[in-house]
Amino acid sequence: xxxxxxxxxxxxxxxxxxxxxxxxxxxxxxxxxxxxxxxxxxxxxxxxxxxxxxxxxxxxxxxxxx
Numbered sequence: 001x002x003x004x005x006x007x008x009x010x011x012x013x014x015x016x017x018x019x020x021x022x023x024x025x026x027x028x029x030x031x032x033x034x035x036x037x038x039x040x041x042x043x044x045x046x047x048x049x050x051x052x053x054x055x056x057x058x059x060x061x062x063x064x065x066x
Contacts, residue, residue: 010051
């Protein structure tokens, strides 16, 4: 797990469907649920560690693969 996410709760592994670089809205797949998130740097199809809180979703860049 990335150092950014070590102290967070509700941490999951997700797949990047769209990084949102063209539209400004990215999409990640968490189990069978697609979540819309602000654009971020990652390759489509790569894995990311995400932390979900009531007000936002945190995507860890340091654990992205691909």
